Amino acid sequence: MCGIAGLLFKTPTANHVLGHALATMLDGCQHRGPDSTGFALYETPAEGLRLRFLVEENDQAALARIRKALAEQGATLKSERREGASVVVEVAHAGEIRPFAYAMEHAAKLVSIGAALDIIKDVGTARDLDDIYNVSAIQGSHGLGHVRLATESEVKPEAAHPFWATGFADIAIVHNGQITNYWKMRRRLEARDFEFRTDNDSELIAVYLADKLAQGTPLETALAQSVDDLDGTFSFLVSTRDGIGFAKDRLAAKPMVMYEDDSLVAIASEEVSLNRLFPGQPLSTTEPAPGTYRTWSRSI
Numbered sequence: 001m002c003g004i005a006g007l008l009f010k011t012p013t014a015n016h017v018l019g020h021a022l023a024t025m026l027d028g029c030q031h032r033g034p035d036s037t038g039f040a041l042y043e044t045p046a047e048g049l050r051l052r053f054l055v056e057e058n059d060q061a062a063l064a065r066i067r068k069a070l071a072e073q074g075a076t077l078k079s080e081r082r083e084g085a086s087v088v089v090e091v092a093h094a095g096e097i098r099p100f101a102y103a104m105e106h107a108a109k110l111v112s113i114g115a116a117l118d119i120i121k122d123v124g125t126a127r128d129l130d131d132i133y134n135v136s137a138i139q140g141s142h143g144l145g146h147v148r149l150a151t152e153s154e155v156k157p158e159a160a161h162p163f164w165a166t167g168f169a170d171i172a173i174v175h176n177g178q179i180t181n182y183w184k185m186r187r188r189l190e191a192r193d194f195e196f197r198t199d200n201d202s203e204l205i206a207v208y209l210a211d212k213l214a215q216g217t218p219l220e221t222a223l224a225q226s227v228d229d230l231d232g233t234f235s236f237l238v239s240t241r242d243g244i245g246f247a248k249d250r251l252a253a254k255p256m257v258m259y260e261d262d263s264l265v266a267i268a269s270e271e272v273s274l275n276r277l278f279p280g281q282p283l284s285t286t287e288p289a290p291g292t293y294r295t296w297s298r299s300i
Contacts, residue, residue, distance in 0.1 A: 002161075003032035003269040004174040004256075006237040008142035008244050008296050011263050016277065018042075019130075019138030022145040025266070025273040026126035032269060033147030036160035037129050038121030040172035040239055042298075043140040045116040048078060048092040049169065052119060054109040054157050055087040062108045063087065069107035073100050084132040085122050085157045086111060098167040102195050105166065109158055110197075114170035116140075116241050121160035141298045144239050146174040163203040165210035166196060170241040173209070175202040176254045176269060177234030185229070205230065209238055223247040223293035237267060245295035252290035259285045265296050 005025040007018065022039055030037075055062045063080075066089065070077055075093040082088075087108075093100060097113065104110050112119035120133050126147070130136050146161035165171035179185070179201035186196060186204055194207055205226070212222040219240060226247050235254035237246050246267055248256060258267045259274045266274050271285055288294070 002176045003029035003147040003273070004176050004235065004237055004267075005029070005145040005269070005273055006143070006174070006239070006244050006246070006267040007264065008298060009264050010296075010298070016264070017136065017138070018140040018143055020136035021277060022143050023126045023130050023135050024276045025268055026145045026147050028273040028276040029268060029270045030125050030147050034125065036121065036123045036148045036157070037126045038119065038146045038148075038160045038162050038174075039129070039135055040112070040117060040119050040144040040162040040164075040174070041135075041138050041140050042116045042142050042170075042239065042241065043118065043138065045241065046090070047115075048090055049075075049113055049115055050118055051089050051091065051104060051113050052111040053087045053089070054085055054111060055082075056085075057082075065107040066104070069103050073103050075100070083120075084129075086120075088118075097169050101167045101169075105195070105197055111158075112164040112172065114164075114241070117164070117170045117172060117239075119162055119164055119172060121146075121162065122157045123160070142239060142244050144172060144174045144237050144244070158198070159200070161202055163198070163200060163206050165206035166203060167194060167207065168210035168214065171206060171210045171213070171239070173202055173206040173236055173238045175205060175234060175236040177236070177249070178232045179204060179230050179234060180232040181230070201232075202236070205234075205236055206238070213240065219243070219245050220293065220295045223295065227291050227293060235269070243295055243297035245293065246288065247293040248288050248290060250291035255287075257285050257287050259283050
């Protein structure tokens, strides 16, 4: 079943903290996915890159591989810290992102790369992750969230969502549904030397969109094309360094509801997640029509 959420603050004065707001939204729809939870959070862009890896505690061999790969790729390690099931490193790197990202993926399980993006995901609920990673304290401009009901893969941190666009910086996705032409589209991308780390169709959507953006296609155009190119039932949210967007298939079997005012736009699988942002207040919400798409850019 799963549940998705997205939030973008249009102005710096929006009366919410990004991490706390997304955690609150996901807590409202946790019944849709009790197995694992994840967040894609966009903070003030840094001068370098943030990389988050899944590394078991006391796995010194994985840490050694990460450090070695960073050195081989000409990246300067600025900081390193452990958070829950992951290790976060901040680096200075001036080279191309794709070869760098693939090299780091070969060193350890890489969750995300970005100047602004940080993906936090693990087994457990939104409250569990908040306790471990202090998500509620994270301030930023926009982000995505996901609660997962495991149906086709194991319950483990790497199977949780969001997924980043492997090989690209600052692009992430959350998705509810199933892409039935997954292997056809994946083989086309692999023929162009793109790499994948999972068999999850959400990773495919992220790479598909990131490739279009890298070729100069505007996000809204890429989302319009996705409605035609992707077969199956889907509602997904995508985030970039500059904003968020959504797309729905033409059957609209997967739910999505939206609220927008002068300060923010919030999207979720269920209205209860939106109500959690404004307790006790009546909201005028809308449900995006079948086959539609839309984007929003941040002004922070």
